Amino acid sequence: MDNTAVADTLDRIAAYLDLKGENTFRVRAWRNAARTVEGFTVPLATAIADGSLEQAKGIGPAILQVIVELVETGRSEMFETLREEVPSGLVEMMAISGLGVAKIRQLHTALGIETLPELEEAARDGRLAALPRFGARTAEAILKGIAFLRQSSQLHLAHHARDELNEIAAALAAHPHISAVYPAGEVRRRTEVVRDLTLVAVADIPPAELFRMLGDLPSVNEVTGTDERRATLRFGSRPPVQLIVTPPQNLGAVLVQATGSAEHLERLTSHATERGFNLAGAALWQGSRFVPTPDEATLYQALGLPWVPPELRETGEEIGRPVPPLLERSHLRGFLHCHTSYSDGTNTVAQLALACRDAGYEWIGITDHSRAAAYAGGMQPDDLRRQWDEIDEFNAANHGILVLKGIESDILADGALDYPDDILAQFDFLIASVHSRFNLGEAEMTARFLRAIESPYLTIIGHPTGRLLLSREGYAVDLDAIFEAAGKAGVAIEINADPYRLDLDWRVLGRAREAGVMISIGADAHSVAGLANVDFGVAIARKGGLGPDDILNCRSAGDFLAFARARRE
């Protein structure tokens, strides 16, 4: 079992214990252990062997034993027992906003509710609202929550979808008749959520024959919906994957069509038709002449068009336009937005800094939570002084990366930042984010941001809408008003690269740029493993058409500091 699966299982154990009414600190211990496991950048088997797992904070004998069992055998006695004791529907209900374990337990005991459909029925027929401390509004909120959950369950977060596809692609690539496998669809276009998992395989035998052979593999549960070149495969309990098979001479045409979007393809097809081509099937034809397209560039070229990077294939308007210079990971010189063990991260300043150095960054901005974020171990003034001393000491030792002193300050309800100015003045830069009071009206929320922007110490606005993909809508806020104010004030706005956020949305990046806003890529890393988030931030910037000149992290440390200081003078 890999690290992610182990972390998921630990979280699930925590949920079961919680639902059983266990001590909350015991529950929290399992949740914390899941976060610790996520923070490991080496496979857990390695961490078990070299003793580093045992040494890790939050991993005691009981949890260690379960992790070892999971890694070695893929299952856990404790987990299996819990799974039999607690109905799985109750765990699903924990994802409904407004429903916590206490209420779920009450529903279970009082009404015998064990599944989402049963919950929905009780919310509709009035039984739920009649319970003590429930009511009509709660029933309403739960129905909305169920609807949201249903919708979300059809979708995958980008990083989950990518991991699924990569694993299956690797397995398929080992097949003797498959020479290459490419992720396609939304995963390749780097959308923030993904509906369909699509792979393109290049094979040297007819698709039907290949599908038959794949169907005989023990890891493949099901091959369905077969037409002449596509089938839906199910590997074990994983979500279904659409596999499209092509000979090498049509790879370009097939990959373009498998990648989409529908709007891009529609425009591309009509462009082809106007020029006497036909792109409807699995290949490109010019009249009755077959046009080989061994890669995508050949296809676009045949149609007299520049190749379009997959991230930009959305509205169709990108066709025929020159491709703008797009951001690449290698352009980034600075790493921004990370949490250390001073607040809710799992690694030290030095561990994060050295990992960033090894990943090729020149500088890193440390941004732990400010004091109002008590739930996340927000920093008291004493903590700040200790961290600043630690950073000074680290920088004095010349480790080959510069550490900057930052903070992720809460934006309080009235728009004030979370420390007095004399403390704010001592940071090299500031990220400021909203972490509470989400349900102000749009006008009040917007005013809150505008007031924060007035502070000369603010450098970057963090995760501007507060959305959590597939679990929480962003709060109501006038983004364009914020763009305008930030652009004028010289305040940057973050693309939060946490794959659960990806906030700003790529669809609004063009408007931010037009308003003169600098964009920063904020990893929101809570461990060394979180450094990998940056890849998602880069993808979102590219989808929004942004290049290195638009991105604050592409500056040298000196230029970044000058950007922050310019506001204070």
Add this chain to the structure above:
DNA sequence: GCCGTTTTCGGCCCGACTGTTTTCAGTCG
């Protein structure tokens, strides 16, 4: 369940809002 020590138990993450009550339990970040 884990941690840390003035070690083998006591403390661990807390403050504010929401919908329900009519004083507060439950949820959230």
